[in-house]
Amino acid sequence: MTFSVSILATGSELLDGRVVDTNSNFVARELSSIGLKLKRVLLVDDDMEELLEGLRTLSTVSQVVITSGGLGPTSDDLTRDLVAQFFGVGVTEYPAARKHLEEYYVKRGRPLDDSNLKQALLPEGSTMIPNELGTAPGFVMTGRGNGPHPVTVCSLSGVPREFYKMFYDTVFPLIKKNAGATTPILRRAFRTFGVPESVAGKLVQASGLPKEVTVSYRAAFPEVHVVLKAPEGVDLDAPANKVRAALNRGVIYTEDSEQTLVQKVQALLIAQSATVATAESCTGGMVATQLTETPGSSEVFKGSVVAYDNAVKISALHVPTQILEAHGAVSAETVRVMAAQVRKAMNTTYGIATSGVAGPGGGSAEKPVGMFYIGVSGPERSFELQCTFGSERRSVRTYATYVALDLLRRTLEGLEIPDTYPVLGGVVAPKA
Amino acid sequence: MTFSVSILATGSELLDGRVVDTNSNFVARELSSIGLKLKRVLLVDDDMEELLEGLRTLSTVSQVVITSGGLGPTSDDLTRDLVAQFFGVGVTEYPAARKHLEEYYVKRGRPLDDSNLKQALLPEGSTMIPNELGTAPGFVMTGRGNGPHPVTVCSLSGVPREFYKMFYDTVFPLIKKNAGATTPILRRAFRTFGVPESVAGKLVQASGLPKEVTVSYRAAFPEVHVVLKAPEGVDLDAPANKVRAALNRGVIYTEDSEQTLVQKVQALLIAQSATVATAESCTGGMVATQLTETPGSSEVFKGSVVAYDNAVKISALHVPTQILEAHGAVSAETVRVMAAQVRKAMNTTYGIATSGVAGPGGGSAEKPVGMFYIGVSGPERSFELQCTFGSERRSVRTYATYVALDLLRRTLEGLEIPDTYPVLGGVVAPKA
Numbered sequence: 001m002t003f004s005v006s007i008l009a010t011g012s013e014l015l016d017g018r019v020v021d022t023n024s025n026f027v028a029r030e031l032s033s034i035g036l037k038l039k040r041v042l043l044v045d046d047d048m049e050e051l052l053e054g055l056r057t058l059s060t061v062s063q064v065v066i067t068s069g070g071l072g073p074t075s076d077d078l079t080r081d082l083v084a085q086f087f088g089v090g091v092t093e094y095p096a097a098r099k100h101l102e103e104y105y106v107k108r109g110r111p112l113d114d115s116n117l118k119q120a121l122l123p124e125g126s127t128m129i130p131n132e133l134g135t136a137p138g139f140v141m142t143g144r145g146n147g148p149h150p151v152t153v154c155s156l157s158g159v160p161r162e163f164y165k166m167f168y169d170t171v172f173p174l175i176k177k178n179a180g181a182t183t184p185i186l187r188r189a190f191r192t193f194g195v196p197e198s199v200a201g202k203l204v205q206a207s208g209l210p211k212e213v214t215v216s217y218r219a220a221f222p223e224v225h226v227v228l229k230a231p232e233g234v235d236l237d238a239p240a241n242k243v244r245a246a247l248n249r250g251v252i253y254t255e256d257s258e259q260t261l262v263q264k265v266q267a268l269l270i271a272q273s274a275t276v277a278t279a280e281s282c283t284g285g286m287v288a289t290q291l292t293e294t295p296g297s298s299e300v301f302k303g304s305v306v307a308y309d310n311a312v313k314i315s316a317l318h319v320p321t322q323i324l325e326a327h328g329a330v331s332a333e334t335v336r337v338m339a340a341q342v343r344k345a346m347n348t349t350y351g352i353a354t355s356g357v358a359g360p361g362g363g364s365a366e367k368p369v370g371m372f373y374i375g376v377s378g379p380e381r382s383f384e385l386q387c388t389f390g391s392e393r394r395s396v397r398t399y400a401t402y403v404a405l406d407l408l409r410r411t412l413e414g415l416e417i418p419d420t421y422p423v424l425g426g427v428v429a430p431k432a
Numbered sequence: 433m434t435f436s437v438s439i440l441a442t443g444s445e446l447l448d449g450r451v452v453d454t455n456s457n458f459v460a461r462e463l464s465s466i467g468l469k470l471k472r473v474l475l476v477d478d479d480m481e482e483l484l485e486g487l488r489t490l491s492t493v494s495q496v497v498i499t500s501g502g503l504g505p506t507s508d509d510l511t512r513d514l515v516a517q518f519f520g521v522g523v524t525e526y527p528a529a530r531k532h533l534e535e536y537y538v539k540r541g542r543p544l545d546d547s548n549l550k551q552a553l554l555p556e557g558s559t560m561i562p563n564e565l566g567t568a569p570g571f572v573m574t575g576r577g578n579g580p581h582p583v584t585v586c587s588l589s590g591v592p593r594e595f596y597k598m599f600y601d602t603v604f605p606l607i608k609k610n611a612g613a614t615t616p617i618l619r620r621a622f623r624t625f626g627v628p629e630s631v632a633g634k635l636v637q638a639s640g641l642p643k644e645v646t647v648s649y650r651a652a653f654p655e656v657h658v659v660l661k662a663p664e665g666v667d668l669d670a671p672a673n674k675v676r677a678a679l680n681r682g683v684i685y686t687e688d689s690e691q692t693l694v695q696k697v698q699a700l701l702i703a704q705s706a707t708v709a710t711a712e713s714c715t716g717g718m719v720a721t722q723l724t725e726t727p728g729s730s731e732v733f734k735g736s737v738v739a740y741d742n743a744v745k746i747s748a749l750h751v752p753t754q755i756l757e758a759h760g761a762v763s764a765e766t767v768r769v770m771a772a773q774v775r776k777a778m779n780t781t782y783g784i785a786t787s788g789v790a791g792p793g794g795g796s797a798e799k800p801v802g803m804f805y806i807g808v809s810g811p812e813r814s815f816e817l818q819c820t821f822g823s824e825r826r827s828v829r830t831y832a833t834y835v836a837l838d839l840l841r842r843t844l845e846g847l848e849i850p851d852t853y854p855v856l857g858g859v860v861a862p863k864a
Contacts, residue, residue: 285719315777
């Protein structure tokens with residue numbers, strides 16, 4: 001039997017539709033990256049008979065069965081008993097699991113009661129899988145169960161981010177080892193902002209990558225992530241250069257697969273001992289929220305004025321009434337003053353400002369829903385930019401937030417500033 | 433055997449991770465709405481042996497099996513042969529299916545070749561399910577297969593919008609008919625903030641709900657949603673009153689299952705023709721972001737000062753240096769001035785302020801990571817409140833944002849203001 005992996009996902013929330021099972025897709029993609037494929041995925045209810053039958057069936061067709069969910073503290077969390085029964089053992093309290101639970105609850109100031117302590121019970125003989133992000137530890141156990149061959153059962157928390165971490169830390173290395181001669185896959189990641197996925201695809205396609213290199217795209221709105229993969233031994237340096245050339249003009253903001261756009265901006269600000277303040281209208285504090293998401297942000301971010309109301313634009317940011325009357329709140333002139341004023345008032349190196357029509361109301365023929373202006377004020381240059389992005393409020397606001405951050409990044413990196421961002425296709429055009 | 437439905441989803445794209453199976457979740461939700469539940473979901477590869485084994489197993493546990501996918505024109509589309517083999521019949525061309533295909537391709541100016549015509553072949557004796565949105569018709573067939581009882585197999589296109597339409601048009605009516613006396617389910621939703629899930633559970637449990645009423649809890653951090661369900665005909669008014677009494681003191685912020693906390697706050701502000709502005713430190717603009725998420729927020733929200741840096745607290749919010757020196761930025765005194773100043777500067781009915789130690793750095797013995805103050809300034813009363821919530825930056829900020837919004841809600845509703853929020857368990861205590 002060729003090596004294979006199956007998944008047993010449990011939870012009534014999966015079968016009554018409250019939750020979509022995304023963990024299986026995650027595992028499928030990861031296995032795929034090393035040339036393996038999932039054999040089966042089975043979703044069953046929190047019912048011991050159903051679970052046992054499912055685990056027994058999957059263990060006859062796969063050498064590794066991953067269970068997702070059922071590790072919580074309530075009576076419908078059956079996975080630890082399931083695995084114990086499957087292997088014919090009991091459950092017992094693991095001191096490391098208990099210690100983890102105690103620390104977890106204390107750290108979060110939450111009460112730890114008997115039902116929570118159930119999560120410290122693991123099948124006898126299993127190895128605990130730490131869960132750094134949540135309460136319930138997982139476990140892995142190998143044995144014959146009832147099947148014709150030994151099977152390794154890995155039981156993980158069903159909460160996606162916990163599942164992912166436990167998978168990477170413990171299960172994936174184990175699968176790689178057990179699967180034998182799978183070829184490691186080399187990767188290069190390019191995180192981009194400012195080019196639609198379809199355009200990125202065409203540009204990369206046209207760059208002439210060798211056949212051994214596979215390209216995948218992930219639209220992480222409003223970013224597009226491009227990943228090159230190849231089996232070990234294949235050169236990825238030349239293909240990476242082709243991608244860099246294809247997606248030129250600074251749309252790749254990082255080649256670090258973990259770094260977010262705002263983290264990149266913060267790193268640049270720190271490196272240049274620079275600071276920033278924001279003056280926000282349509283984004284309503286979203287740029288400031290992003291800039292304060294990471295620890296240490298107080299080093300580079302001083303504050304923000306959210307001037308949603310025009311009266312506040314006048315009183316707190318000193319936008320002249322004449323400008324608002326002549327050009328409107330959504331104008332290059334207004335964001336120019338906003339950016340300059342907040343920079344001056346908060347005594348920062350840079351000021352960035354946003355103003356736009358987030359919708360669904362408030363649009364006009366001249367200034368439709370989705371139109372926004374971003375202003376950047378800095379020591380060497382200041383500029384404004386206009387963009388129009390669709391008409392869905394949340395998307396407009398998110399897109400404006402990213403454009404604001406990306407313009408600051410481009411300024412800090414000394415890159416060219418586009419005339420606008422190509423929301424309707426096409427690459428970023430250089431500013432004349 | 434009670435009536436049940438299972439799903440067999442096929443396609444290598446599901447098992448190599450290119451596509452997430454969302455059709456199962458769709459069916460789960462629809463079944464749930466009429467009081468039925470999915471029994472099992474099985475994802476298998478396009479492999480006849482795997483498919484046959486899967487269909488055979490599911491047909492022993494369910495009266496209806498829905499297959500998703502495998503109806504396309506290529507060699508790995510096996511569903512029509514699968515169902516034919518399962519029922520021991522052949523496949524034959526259905527004129528209606530052929531006509532549909534011819535019209536579909538002509539209408540779209542696309543060539544119709546032999547491989548496409550494969551899609552006109554259906555299992556002998558099956559009933560065609562029209563596919564108005566795509567090429568491949570589906571089919572439904574009832575028989576004994578190999579199982580102990582008759583089973584109805586409904587084979588639908590795997591493309592979600594085609595799947596949904598075929599499900600609604602044909603499969604759902606059939607399920608409703610076959611399932612016999614399914615009862616519509618009544619629901620009552622209670623959205624709460626300010627009581628941990630474990631405590632909410634204990635309080636509701638102790639309220640003595642009748643057996644026909646089932647309770648479910650969903651932790652939508654930092655909220656807890658409680659849902660009562662009962663079959664039609666059961667009285668839910670009395671149980672709802674019990675829940676209201678159990679979760680008293682205003683922790684239920686809405687009984688509208690769609691309304692968010694900030695939407696509730698906005699509705700109250702609109703009803704009272706009141707406005708709000710925020711002065712934010714540790715939340716960095718998150719309260720303002722929330723208050724501007726909904727269309728029409730400009731009616732009630734004027735603006736915000738994000739005073740991350742102490743210099744901005746002094747310059748933009750006029751917090752006296754002596755207060756910062758004597759009490760620190762994270763203090764009742766500081767948020768009192770911040771809330772009052774932003775209310776005054778932006779000329780609003782209410783001002784709310786946040787200041788805290790979001791972490792991971794910056795904590796001390798006296799003011800640990802996770803401690804924050806919220807200040808509310810209003811026309812009738814102003815107050816401050818201290819909370820400590822764990823030590824994870826994102827959670828601390830989110831929790832502080834919700835406490836700020838909830839205090840405004842309580843003020844607007846004329847409810848008692850708690851001394852603190854019970855992150856350590858227990859219900860909200862009234863302010864002395």
